[in-house]
Amino acid sequence: MEFSSRLGKLAPYPFVEISRIIAEKRAAGADVVTFGIGDPDIPTPRPIIDRLLTASEHTPNHRYPETDGLPEFRRAIAQWYKQRFDITLDSDTEVLPLIGAKEGIGHAAFCFLDPGDVALIPDPAYPVYGVGTMFAGAESYIMPLKHENGWLPVYSDIPEEIAKAAKVMWLNYPNNPTSAVASIEELATAVAYCRDNDIALLHDAAYSEVGYEGYKAVSMLQVEGAKDIGIEFHSLSKTYNMTGWRVGMAVGNADMIKALFQIKANLDSGIPQAVQEMAMEALTGSQDCIDDNIAIYERRRDRVIKAVRSIGLSVDVPESSLYIWARVPEGFTSAEFAARLLEDMDIVVTPGSSYGEYGEGYIRLSLTTPDEQVEKGCQRIENWTVPSPKAG
Ligand SMILES: Cc1ncc(COP(=O)(O)O)c(C=O)c1O
Known part of the structure; x- marks a missing residue:
């Protein structure tokens, strides 16, 4: 049997690989502690579960949902955006x-990218931006994110011909994996750059609600004018x-939302009602x-930072997101x-290199x-004597 070339280009999805290693270790009797995937251990709040129990009895909910969801759900999203960000959206x-x-991030590539097109992708980054780009047959142009630039792209480093060719730019703040945040002025710079170069701006805000202190x-x-060129992705996860x-x-530019709807309508049948x-x-x-949740994560954040600093790792205290992004010692x-x-x-962490070449070293x-x-x-961690790199 012959499989597609795109399948051959896929690295194993980092967390599938990590889950496999954990399962193997546990089967061998190890007491593994995992700081791997960002998957809240805290249960879904009771009123939300109660709503599911009631909703599951409602027989219209047993049938196919619409791809664009229940109108009252879309209205709830618009209302949340108004309350949280004072942004008015047509639901x-x-x-x-x-x-x-x-799902939306992966499918978005099909709305904008044809084979040979260029997408501007941050690195390190959540892997799906680049994978979606590859599935669409397009090329990723890497925008390095570096500590010295606050983990923001330097737009002036992008060659003019790439800027002209690029169809989309992906951004993600608060950021996974670096936990960096972006100010409104920093996002305005991205909007202006994309507007000047006719690039669709896709912003992933999955961690917007996890903010410390x-x-x-x-x-x-x-950002004024952002809706002319961009959409934002959110998650309840x-x-x-x-x-x-x-x-x-996904919310924002109506044409872009319509395009994503068209792709999805042909591939999925929406969210169970x-x-x-x-x-x-x-x-x-x-x-x-x-x-x-934030109170819990903040306590854990401070505890983990103390532990990794005790073995000499350098780390910034994150203002947001669910991750500690720590520099590994020289030589590793x-x-x-x-x-x-x-x-x-028996401790699981994710190598920064899983998020791209500029994640190396973390x-x-x-x-x-x-x-x-x-x-x-x-x-x-505190009781561990870090081996010398040679022994590693
Ligand atoms: C940056 C980022 N975007 C999106 C997602 C996926 O969110 P969801 O659970 O809504 O698919 C994740 C999950 O870890 C993420 O880190």
Whole structure:
């Protein structure tokens, strides 16, 4: 049997590989502590689950959903955007529910990119921007994100012919994996660059609601004129501990939303309606769980930072997002250092190189691990004598 060439170009999805290693270790009796995937361990809040239970009894919810979701769900999204960011959205033309942000991000490439086209992709980054680009037969032009630039692209470094050729730019703030944030002025620079070069701007704001010590992320759509050229992706996954229910949304430019709808209408049949009802409950009900979650993650953030600093790793204290992005000691690659932590201490972290070549030199630790596991993992790290790179 012969498979497509695109399949051959795919690296194993990092977390599939990590799950396999954890399963193998656990089967061999190891007590593995994982700071791997960003998947909240805190349960979905009770009122949201109750809504699912009621919604599951409602027989119209047993049938195919519409690709563009329930009108009342789209209205709930628009209302949430108004309350949270003071942005007015037309719920019929500027809002599209997604089966999780990942689904929309992957499919978005098909709206804008033909074979041979160019997409501007940050590096390090959530892998789906580049994978979607590759699936569409297009080329990624890498925009390096570096510590010295606040993990923001330097637009003046992009050659003019690339800027002219590029059809889309992906951005993601608050950022995975670096946890960097972007100010409204920094997003305005991106909007201006994309407008000047006729580039569609796709902003992934999946972590907008996880902010520490009062930090509130901005929306790219708060930049004047952003809606003329861009859409923003959101997820209920991290905000409401709903990774398992698969629900998110894209909002913004009506033509871009329509294009994504057209692609999706041919590939999927929307979000189960009972899950849409859960999402409505999440967006319109009590928002207390957000602060409750942040308090938990903030404690874990401080604990993990103390542990990794105790072994000499350099790390910035994140204002947002669910990750600690730590520099590995001189002489180790990300993968070598992650492998040593796993072999010596049964601790799983993600090598920064899984997010692209500019992630090399870092590891990512996720804070979505139960408190007692975080404590156990931190104690192990603190008691670890970091081997010399040669021994690694
Ligand atoms: C930057 C970023 N965008 C999108 C997603 C996917 O979100 P969802 O669960 O809504 O598919 C993730 C998941 O980790 C992410 O890190």
